[in-house]
Amino acid sequence: MKNVKVILWGLGAMGGGIGKMLTKKEGVDIVGAIDIGAKLGKSLYDVVPGIERGNREDVIVGTAEDVIKPGAADIVVVCTDSFTSKVYDKLVFVMERGMNVITSAEEMAFPQAQEPELAAKLDEIAKKNGVTVLGTGINPGLIMDLLVILWTGACETVDHIVSRRVNSLSPFGPAVMEEQGIGMEVEEFNKKKADGTMAGHVGFAESVGMITTALGWKLDKFEQDMEPIVTDVDRKSPYGFAKAGQVAGVAMKGWGYVDGEMKIEMDHPQQIEPEQVGVHTGDYVEIKGIPPVNMCNTPEIEGGIGTMAMILNTIPHVINARPGLKTMIDIPVPRAIMGDMRDQICEECKIVK
Amino acid sequence: MKNVKVILWGLGAMGGGIGKMLTKKEGVDIVGAIDIGAKLGKSLYDVVPGIERGNREDVIVGTAEDVIKPGAADIVVVCTDSFTSKVYDKLVFVMERGMNVITSAEEMAFPQAQEPELAAKLDEIAKKNGVTVLGTGINPGLIMDLLVILWTGACETVDHIVSRRVNSLSPFGPAVMEEQGIGMEVEEFNKKKADGTMAGHVGFAESVGMITTALGWKLDKFEQDMEPIVTDVDRKSPYGFAKAGQVAGVAMKGWGYVDGEMKIEMDHPQQIEPEQVGVHTGDYVEIKGIPPVNMCNTPEIEGGIGTMAMILNTIPHVINARPGLKTMIDIPVPRAIMGDMRDQICEECKIVK
Numbered sequence: 080m081k082n083v084k085v086i087l088w089g090l091g092a093m094g095g096g097i098g099k100m101l102t103k104k105e106g107v108d109i110v111g112a113i114d115i116g117a118k119l120g121k122s123l124y125d126v127v128p129g130i131e132r133g134n135r136e137d138v139i140v141g142t143a144e145d146v147i148k149p150g151a152a153d154i155v156v157v158c159t160d161s162f163t164s165k166v167y168d169k170l171v172f173v174m175e176r177g178m179n180v181i182t183s184a185e186e187m188a189f190p191q192a193q194e195p196e197l198a199a200k201l202d203e204i205a206k207k208n209g210v211t212v213l214g215t216g217i218n219p220g221l222i223m224d225l226l227v228i229l230w231t232g233a234c235e236t237v238d239h240i241v242s243r244r245v246n247s248l249s250p251f252g253p254a255v256m257e258e259q260g261i262g263m264e265v266e267e268f269n270k271k272k273a274d275g276t277m278a279g280h281v282g283f284a285e286s287v288g289m290i291t292t293a294l295g296w297k298l299d300k301f302e303q304d305m306e307p308i309v310t311d312v313d314r315k316s317p318y319g320f321a322k323a324g325q326v327a328g329v330a331m332k333g334w335g336y337v338d339g340e341m342k343i344e345m346d347h348p349q350q351i352e353p354e355q356v357g358v359h360t361g362d363y364v365e366i367k368g369i370p371p372v373n374m375c376n377t378p379e380i381e382g383g384i385g386t387m388a389m390i391l392n393t394i395p396h397v398i399n400a401r402p403g404l405k406t407m408i409d410i411p412v413p414r415a416i417m418g419d420m421r422d423q424i425c426e427e428c429k430i431v432k
Numbered sequence: 433m434k435n436v437k438v439i440l441w442g443l444g445a446m447g448g449g450i451g452k453m454l455t456k457k458e459g460v461d462i463v464g465a466i467d468i469g470a471k472l473g474k475s476l477y478d479v480v481p482g483i484e485r486g487n488r489e490d491v492i493v494g495t496a497e498d499v500i501k502p503g504a505a506d507i508v509v510v511c512t513d514s515f516t517s518k519v520y521d522k523l524v525f526v527m528e529r530g531m532n533v534i535t536s537a538e539e540m541a542f543p544q545a546q547e548p549e550l551a552a553k554l555d556e557i558a559k560k561n562g563v564t565v566l567g568t569g570i571n572p573g574l575i576m577d578l579l580v581i582l583w584t585g586a587c588e589t590v591d592h593i594v595s596r597r598v599n600s601l602s603p604f605g606p607a608v609m610e611e612q613g614i615g616m617e618v619e620e621f622n623k624k625k626a627d628g629t630m631a632g633h634v635g636f637a638e639s640v641g642m643i644t645t646a647l648g649w650k651l652d653k654f655e656q657d658m659e660p661i662v663t664d665v666d667r668k669s670p671y672g673f674a675k676a677g678q679v680a681g682v683a684m685k686g687w688g689y690v691d692g693e694m695k696i697e698m699d700h701p702q703q704i705e706p707e708q709v710g711v712h713t714g715d716y717v718e719i720k721g722i723p724p725v726n727m728c729n730t731p732e733i734e735g736g737i738g739t740m741a742m743i744l745n746t747i748p749h750v751i752n753a754r755p756g757l758k759t760m761i762d763i764p765v766p767r768a769i770m771g772d773m774r775d776q777i778c779e780e781c782k783i784v785k
Contacts, residue, residue, distance in 0.1 A: 100588055217586055225765060229582055230729075232745050232766025233570055233738040235453055295771025362727075368768070370734035374715075374727060376583075381723040385586040392585050412578060412765055413585025415721070418648025 080421045083394065084152040084431045086111035086178075088169060090118060090140065092252060093183050094158035095127035096387045102130055104391070106419035111146040112138050143169070149177045153398050153430045156390060157182040161281045163194040170212055171204055178430060179210045179397050181390055185281040187214025188224075189406050192288030192301075202404035211400040215393050215407055217385035218244060219282035222362050223345060224289045225407045231294060234368040240290065243346040243363035246379040247353050248328060249316035260307065261319040261351055263326040268307040279305040283333035283345045293408045296337040303333035308350045316351040327351055392416055395423035398430075433774045436747065437505040437784045439464035439531075441522060443471060443493065445605060446536050447511035448480035449740045455483055457744070459772035464499040465491050496522070502530045506751050506783045509743060510535040514634050516547040523565055524557055531783060532563045532750050534743055538634040540567025541577075542759050545641030545654075555757035564753040568746050568760055570738035571597060572635035575715050576698060577642045578760045584647060587721040593643065596699040596716035599732040600706050601681060602669035613660065614672040614704055616679040621660040632658040636686035636698050646761045649690040656686035661703045669704040680704055745769055748776035751783075 083106060087094050090112060101109055112123040118140045124132035126140055147155065155173045160166040163186040170187075173180040190198035205212050214220070223242045231237050248259055258278045260268050271277035283303050291298040310327035314320070321327035328350025335343035353360055361377035396410040407413075416423060436459060440447050443465060454462055465476040471493045477485035479493055500508065508526045513519040516539040523540075526533040543551035558565050567573070576595045584590050601612055611631045613621050624630035636656050644651040663680035667673070674680035681703025688696035706713055714730035749763040760766075769776060 103588075221582075221586055226582065228767045229574075229579065229765045230733075231768035233574055233733050233741050234768040235456075235737055235741045235744075237768045237770055293765075293767040295769055295775050297771070370737050372729060372733060373731075374729040376725060376727040378726075380583075380586050380725060384588055384723050388586050388588045391588075407765075408767070409764055411762055412582045412646075412760075414581045414646040414761070415584035415587040415590045416648055417590060418650070420648075422648050 080424065080426055080429065081431055083107040083154070083398070083420045083424060084110045085394065086113065086146055086152045086155040088113040088143065088155055088157040089159035090114045090123070090126055091158060092383070093387065094156065095130070096383070097156055097158065097390055098123065098127050099130040100387055100391050102133070102135070104416060104420055106421040108135070109138055110152050112140045113143050113146050114140050143172055147173055147176050147178070150431065152178055154179040154181060154394055157184070161185045163187050163190045163197050167197050167201070170201060174204050174208045174210050174212060177208055177210060180212045181393060181397050182214045183216050183386060183390055184214050185216065185219055186285060188216065188219035188282060189285035189289045190214065190404070191292070192284040198404060205404055206402045209402045211397050211402055211405055213393065213397045213405045213410070215389050217380065217382050217389055219285040219289070220389055220407055221385070221413070222380065223282070223347065224286035227290055227364050228293045228408060229412070230364055230366060230372045230374065231368070234366065234370065237294060237366055237368040239342055239367040241344045241346065241363065241365040242286065244379060245353070245358065245360045246349050246382060247360050248319065248349050248351045250381065250383055251318065253318050256319040259329050259349060260326045261328065262321045265307055265309055265326060268326050272305060277305065279329045280331045280347050280349065283331065286345060287333060287335040287343055289406060289408055290343060291335060291337065296342065298335055298337060299339060300336040301333065303331060303345070306330045308348060310356065312355065314352040314355055319351045321351065388415065389413055395420060399425045399428045433777065433779055433782065434784055436460040436507070436751070436773045436777060437463045438747065439466065439499055439505045439508040441466040441496065441508055441510045442512035443467045443476070443479055444511065445736070446740060447509065448483070449736070450509055450511065450743055451476065451480050452483040453740055453744050455486070455488070457769060457773055459774040461488070462491055463505050465493045466496050466499050467493050496525055500526055500529050500531070503784065505531055507532040507534060507747055510537070514538045516540050516543045516550050520550050520554070523554060527557050527561045527563050527565060530561055530563060533565045534746060534750050535567045536569050536739060536743055537567050538569065538572055539638060541569065541572035541635065542638035542642045543567065543757070544645070545637040551757060558757055559755045562755045564750050564755055564758055566746065566750045566758045566763070568742050570733065570735050570742055572638040572642070573742055573760055574738070574766070575733065576635070576700065577639035580643055580717050581646045581761060582765070583717055583719060583725045583727065584721070587719065587723065590647060590719055590721040592695055592720040594697045594699065594716065594718040595639065597732060598706070598711065598713045599702050599735060600713050601672065601702050601704045603734065603736055604671065606671050609672040612682050612702060613679045614681065615674045618660055618662055618679060621679050625658060630658065632682045633684045633700050633702065636684065639698060640686060640688040640696055642759060642761055643696060644688060644690065649695065651688055651690060652692060653689040654686065656684060656698070659683045661701060663709070665708065667705040667708055672704045674704065741768065742766055748773060752778045752781045
């Protein structure tokens with residue numbers, strides 16, 4: 080079987096990081112790369128920090144029209160946006176050229192939640208072209224949803240779920256610092272929250288949608304809120320700084336109601352340097368049910384590498400899946416690919432034979 | 433869509449318990465029951481403790497020949513044995529009559545590990561008959577294998593895995609007390625261990641096989657050992673008793689070697705009344721990798737209900753799967769079925785239309 084052929088669309092921290100990871104795996108080749116601006120026309124191996132070319136053939140960064148051609152690859156990894164509406168045209172462009180596609184766009188982890196019409200269209204276009212489209216990452220995609228769902232597999236009944244991720248933003252770069260309001264004054268945070276420009280975590284609606292759909296609960300209502308985490312002391316991370324009295328992070332909460340009862344509680348405080356103020360980070364799943372579950376993972380699993388790994392590790396599942404829009408509840412559990420990626424691929428599902 | 437139709441083969445603690453659980457779910461009917469001896473000819477609802485018939489049609493316990501007829505059900509739940517070789521004929525009997533089959537037999541969670549020839553035959557027979565066969569339970573099937581695999585999905589690399597389950601045997605009945613040597617003298621335990629008649633936990637070879645296969649590791653060697661847990665104080669559980677100096681449980685350990693290195697460590701001490709001697713029960717996953725994982729679930733998730741739930745909750749996945757022998761790494765994650773079971777079924781895969 081030929082190596083798995085991958086095209087990277089978007090070479091930022093996420094897409095570039097996946098590229099770097101892919102070069103360390105067996106049975107898989109990067110055969111194309113797409114980006115915009117100054118990266119165009121340069122070598123992938125010059126554009127992505129820390130990636131090693133070794134003996135590989137060079138890959139020159141091109142436009143989508145140059146790179147996405149029928150039969151060019153088994154799958155395209157799209158890491159350009161967070162929202163389904165923003166990434167939609169790219170996903171369609173890939174699928175209409177007969178390739179599978181996987182994306183880090185958070186809303187695409189369960190696009191049925193906030194974009195049911197686009198989700199239906201993506202499913203239709205995927206089936207028409209005999210390919211598969213999936214969105215995934217560490218969260219949404221694993222920690223606050225799929226992991227919870229897996230635990231319920233051992234339950235006769237589930238009455239109430241708490242899904243909590245208490246994490247540090249310190250490893251992240253300038254873009255995340257800005258998105259999460261690190262170093263903002265509280266007044267500015269509240270203004271941005273009020274006018275809807277404060278992003279916070281994108282994914283609660285998707286995680287709650289995934290959990291309720293998996294369990295067969297009809298979701299009556301979903302609500303979320305965010306509060307600034309105001310620091311009492313100066314906090315400094317490699318790319319962030321919050322003076323005492325400023326915003327050091329965002330505490331997101333979400334609630335899913337089923338049959339008029341609040342059944343799912345999402346709790347996700349993200350901040351820089353939590354240890355400095357005695358906050359212990361971790362991932363938590365608490366299920367009231369028969370039997371109950373009381374899980375923690377401390378410290379929290381790292382989000383940046385975790386998301387790259389989740390995308391890389393689900394490449395075989397996406398290639399193997401029946402055509403259509405898939406989410407993490409439709410495919411087998413993700414797993415670290417420690418051997419040859421081709422060992423995980425069903426030959427008849429491969430595009431580049 | 434018609435309700436999902438289920439036949440129960442084996443009405444002991446496990447099969448009967450699954451039957452009782454099924455009567456509390458929507459969209460699913462028990463349409464047949466098979467057992468031997470005094471249960472034959474009686475009503476399922478008289479034979480299984482605590483099950484409620486309600487308005488349901490009666491189900492009379494019959495022989496396999498009476499009950500397993502083409503088109504009689506979508507799936508048969510076989511809870512009669514622990515070993516692949518013992519349950520093999522029953523699985524074939526069902527599949528040759530065109531029905532899917534799921535079993536609690538521990539070795540069937542990954543029969544490729546210890547019975548590769550039977551596993552290949554089961555896969556062939558399943559495909560020939562267009563049906564699916566799966567073995568599952570809480571362990572093997574979830575806690576010491578699938579859960580570990582799920583966590584690795586967020587890892588770029590995995591160097592070493594510890595999978596630990598420290599559980600209480602106190603909720604279990606007389607059969608488990610005997611299997612696990614509760615109340616035995618140490619000398620007798622060692623004699624039975626030496627002559628291979630001390631069962632201990634069945635499943636390490638299967639869990640290690642599942643993990644290595646999922647990750648693409650080539651397993652060089654698998655070893656396991658068991659030691660008696662000798663109590664310093666008298667311990668009494670509802671069905672078990674161990675005097676000071678006697679066996680209160682079995683500590684199983686297992687090791688999986690990859691490329692000459694011990695990569696997977698399995699650790700599973702099971703005993704009655706662990707709290708009495710200060711042992712805290714729980715489920716643990718420790719992964720040395722990038723990133724690392726350090727998970728615990730305390731106390732451990734209950735094994736009896738957990739296994740029944742796992743089997744019930746994977747019924748839709750087995751019906752929906754492509755034909756063949758499947759294991760938990762081939763199908764979507766298990767989840768509690770809290771709505772109508774038919775909502776989880778793909779119509780074209782249903783047998784009883």
